[in-house]
Amino acid sequence: MPTHVEGTVLRGPDFDPVEGRVVVEDGRIADVEETTTDSTDIVCPAFVNAHTHIGDSIAKEAGGGLSLEELVAPPDGLKHRLLRAADPDELIEGMRRSLSFMQAGGTAACIEFREGGVDGVRHIERAADGLAIDPVVLGRETVEAMHASDGFGASGANDATFDAEREETREAGKLFGIHAGEVDDSDIGPALDLDPDFLVHLVHADADHLDRIAEMEIPAAVCPRSNLVTDVGLPPVEDLLDHTDVALGTDNVMLNSPSMFREMEFTAKLYDVTAREVLGMATRAGADVAGLNCGLIEEGRDAKLLVLDGDSDNLAGAQDVVRAVVRRAGVSDVKDVALESAD
Known part of the structure; x- marks a missing residue:
């Protein structure tokens, strides 16, 4: 009926x-x-939240005043130390509460870069059990986590080559995303060499990077509030929109509420973009990156x-x-x- x-x-x-x-x-x-x-x-x-790290839900507003590297860089950033020390049930409950908050705020899905290998993938599966929100989970750290999830979420091309992980992800027909250009521009070219399905951040993308992104038709996920909090700069959203498809994400729950309303308002008021462009970033663009209908x-x-x-x-x-x-x-x-x- x-x-x-x-x-x-x-x-x-x-x-x-x-x-x-x-x-x-x-x-x-x-x-x-x-x-x-x-x-x-x-x-x-x-909404489709195009970039999240919700394992951080156990450490909201921890690490005030720390640099990005001190906060989240693997393996010894504050976030990773807290994740290793946390009880699995505590992690799962924290993630479930963040997923429930996102669902109540109209988010249908998120693209989650999931720490913790295969165990981390299993934890978010348990956290999402019975909820209507659909986390698209990209395992990190190991190819086993990729095979156990919806793809691979790479930390950045300066952390490792990721050639083998990229090839195995491609052979598995799964999604490969990578952080690039968050702190500086040194990892954008190597990230593009991997021919990823999408790039995250691109705060420091220059004209040559943008032309290459356009030629390769690689979409971007941007997280302006997170970039502001970590003091790395702001993504060139207007230029990115001129070159490729751009989706909107909220990044680490440690730093930001996973509210797409807040991310949209911030983006709309900070940049010279239309409300329709921002709404498209928060809905259609993220769905396209994730392969959702x-x-x-x-x-x-x-x-x-x-x-x-x-x-x-x-x-x-x-x-x-x-x-x-x-x-x-x-x-x-x-x-x-x-x-x-x-x-």
Whole structure:
């Protein structure tokens, strides 16, 4: 039996606001119908958080004043010492709470760079059990973790060559992502030599890097709030958007709340980009990187929807619905999160 979600629907790749309803059948969007409705709800595609490290959930706001290397560099950054010392059940509970928070805030999936080898992969699987959010898990440190997960998430080309890991990941037909250009530009070229499926950060990408990224058609995941907190600079989002597909992530839970609302607002107000571009970064672009059939409200997509209360005290009176969703909306405006998938 089809179900309907009514309100102002942000339809298609341009997020055109139309009055009507989304028709859902067997977990998939069957139609988007323009029709008169009494609903003041705003129906958006659910978010895809394109870069997370949620194992850090046990250490929120730890390490104030430390450099990026002191905080997270393997193997002896503060984060890695805390992860090694933590009880597995504590890690799992922390990750589950972060996943639950993301789900309640309208996130359908995240691309998780998962520390801890195969055990780390198993921990996040346990953390996500029974939740509707879908972590796309990229194992780290070993090829065994890659085979146990959805792919491989490399720390950076200055840490190791990753040639063997890249080749095994390619042979397995899985996703390969790598950090690049976070501290400086020295690891961007070597990362590109690996022909990754996507790059993370690119704070220090220059014109030559951008041209090569465009030629190779490699998407990027950017995390502006994290880069600001760690004082490494800010990614050139406008230039990246001119050269490739750009997705939005929240990075380490240790440093930032995994809220896509906060990441969107920060990005929209910091850069000369449109609200539609930012919403696309938070939804469709991340879904494309992860190979998921969501991120847009259009026929044939999985019905992963975020419903906002357009009559909340925060959103009532908005003259530009898309701009209000990106720059103003928050978790308190969420009325429903429907994360259905086709069978």
